[in-house]
Structures are given as C-alpha cells and as structure tokens.
Amino acid sequence: MKDSSETRSIFVTGLKNAHAMENQALSIMKPQVSRIENYPDVASRLEQHIRETEGQIARLEEILSSLSEDHSTLNMALSFTGSMAAMGHSIAGDEIIKNSLANFAFENFEIAAYKSLMTIAELGGFPGSVAALKANLDEEIAMAKWLDDNLRSVTIKFASLKEAGMSAKV
Numbered sequence: 001m002k003d004s005s006e007t008r009s010i011f012v013t014g015l016k017n018a019h020a021m022e023n024q025a026l027s028i029m030k031p032q033v034s035r036i037e038n039y040p041d042v043a044s045r046l047e048q049h050i051r052e053t054e055g056q057i058a059r060l061e062e063i064l065s066s067l068s069e070d071h072s073t074l075n076m077a078l079s080f081t082g083s084m085a086a087m088g089h090s091i092a093g094d095e096i097i098k099n100s101l102a103n104f105a106f107e108n109f110e111i112a113a114y115k116s117l118m119t120i121a122e123l124g125g126f127p128g129s130v131a132a133l134k135a136n137l138d139e140e141i142a143m144a145k146w147l148d149d150n151l152r153s154v155t156i157k158f159a160s161l162k163e164a165g166m167s168a169k170v
C-alpha cells in the first residue's frame, strides 16, 4: 500500500492521539512524583520517564511536522485528569499501590498504541517515522517492565510502613 489519503489520515489521527496520550502521561506522573516521600526508587524512575516522555512528545511533533501537520492545537489541558486520579488514590490511603497499578496499565496502553501506529506507518508507506515510533515503544516497554519488576518490592514496603504505623503513605 502506498501513501493513500485514507491510510495517511488514519496515521495522522493516531499520531495526534499519541500526542494527547503523552501529555496525559505527564499529567499523571508529575503530580505523583511531587507527592512521593518514602519510595525514592519510584520517584527517580518516574522522573526519568517524565524526561523520556518529553522526548517522545518531541518525536511525535517531528513526525507530524514532516507530514506537514500542525500540532500547535493539540495541547489540551489534560492535567486535571491526572490530578484528580492522584487525589482519589490519596484519599483511599493506598496511593502508592493504586498508582503502581494505574501506571502499569497506562504503560501497556502506550505499548499497544505504538505497536498499532508502527503497523499503520508500515502499511501507509511512512518508513521514515518507524524508527522514532520504535524509540518511543522501547521506552514504554522498559517502563512497563520496571513497574512489573518493582511491584512486589513496592507492595512489601507499603505493607511494612503500614505495619510500623507510619502515617506516610507515599
């Protein structure tokens, strides 16, 4: 299949959705990292992934520019969503656990999004964008793996802090 207008339009829509997804990722991670007190490993991995996410947004904007698509209208205020989610988790008292689960779900959503976008890029004849999408995908896979690998230790730490009567939940 060549650069047909239908596939191009699917690709552009997917890129715009991914751009919104990454901004949502920032709005989810930033409030979390600002609240963490007792889980420095989680905080530093989140900080790393915030920087990676900013790079992912830049890659998506480069692809959109290369397709002569404007991205200036894409930056909607999504931070409300992430702040509200963080607040709900904090009221429930197990914020670090719920955030760990939600982050794992979100990273896997991102993985699926990039796999689908790479498929569209191949079908639509946009080989120049595949490497950048793969770079984003690899960072999401690494983050999902880190969350998976650390879920047990975070859960054990949460339980032991609770057991010790520590009031600090994050």
Ligand code: MG
Pocket: 022, 025, 053, 056, 110, 140
């Ligand atoms: Mg991302």
Ligand code: FE
Pocket: 025, 049, 053, 107, 110, 139, 140, 143
């Ligand atoms: Fe991510």
